[in-house]
Amino acid sequence: SAVISQKPSRDICQRGTSLTIQCQVDSQVTMMFWYRQQPGQSLTLIATANQGSEATYESGFVIDKFPISRPNLTFSTLTVSNMSPEDSSIYLCSVGWLAAGYNEQFFGPGTRLTVL
Amino acid sequence: SQQGEEDPQALSIQEGENATMNCSYKTSINNLQWYRQNSGRGLVHQILIRSNEREKHSGRLRVTLDTSKKSSSLLITASRAADTASYFCATDLINAGNNRKLIWGLGTSLAVNP
Numbered sequence: 001s002a003v004i005s006q007k008p009s010r011d012i013c014q015r016g017t018s019l020t021i022q023c024q025v026d027s028q029v030t031m032m033f034w035y036r037q038q039p040g041q042s043l044t045l046i047a048t049a050n051q052g053s054e055a056t057y058e059s060g061f062v063i064d065k066f067p068i069s070r071p072n073l074t075f076s077t078l079t080v081s082n083m084s085p086e087d088s089s090i091y092l093c094s095v096g097w098l099a100a101g102y103n104e105q106f107f108g109p110g111t112r113l114t115v116l
Numbered sequence: 117s118q119q120g121e122e123d124p125q126a127l128s129i130q131e132g133e134n135a136t137m138n139c140s141y142k143t144s145i146n147n148l149q150w151y152r153q154n155s156g157r158g159l160v161h162q163i164l165i166r167s168n169e170r171e172k173h174s175g176r177l178r179v180t181l182d183t184s185k186k187s188s189s190l191l192i193t194a195s196r197a198a199d200t201a202s203y204f205c206a207t208d209l210i211n212a213g214n215n216r217k218l219i220w221g222l223g224t225s226l227a228v229n230p
Contacts, residue, residue, distance in 0.1 A: 031216065042204065043220045092158055103208045103216045104149065107158030
């Protein structure tokens with residue numbers, strides 16, 4: 001298992017600004033994921049951030065809008081750039097292992113973002 | 117879309133009753149997992165069932181898997197008010213290589229009334 005913290009826990013931002021969300025894990029992990037979750041909705045994967053390689057973005061998400069850093073095995077950041085009200089959402093980071101061949105993920109508490 | 121689907125979308129029951137949630141998926145899987153999410157919080161892994169398993173138990177949780185129908189069900193027995201949460205199924209796809217990711221269902225919102 002892993003303990004994951006995210007900063008900030010919530011923020012209210014103005015349109016056109018950027019916010020960087022931090023994700024810190026208490027142990028070294030290979031796979032790290034960033035998700036977006038609209039209120040009452042399911043999770044949408046933004047990108048997979050594996051250490052030592054460029055982040056892999058899902059369809060509909062681009063690096064210019066959601067740049068990701070993964071400097072080491074315990075830390076990652078997701079930036080939401082040039083924000084609009086449509087970016088208001090909960091952003092979740094998670095980590096996973098391929099222990100025993102399966103991908104179980106552990107989640108941070110989330111960052112609740114409101115864009116005015 | 118490879119997204120799974122859960123039904124019902126919302127379920128309201130009384131304490132002590134059993135709650136059953138279903139999940140369907142579209143592709144071959146390595147395993148299927150159920151997660152729980154309290155309102156506005158991160159998700160917590162509940163139980164995993166491998167593709168070669170048909171039923172698994174963990175405490176008051178019972179999960180079944182029917183790969184021929186590409187469906188799974190989660191049963192919570194003797195429910196408690198503290199079980200109130202959203203429950204999501206997630207499938208770990210087979211032969212996904214190094215880019216492993218989970219495909220998430222839409223979720224079932226469970227309310228257990230005292």
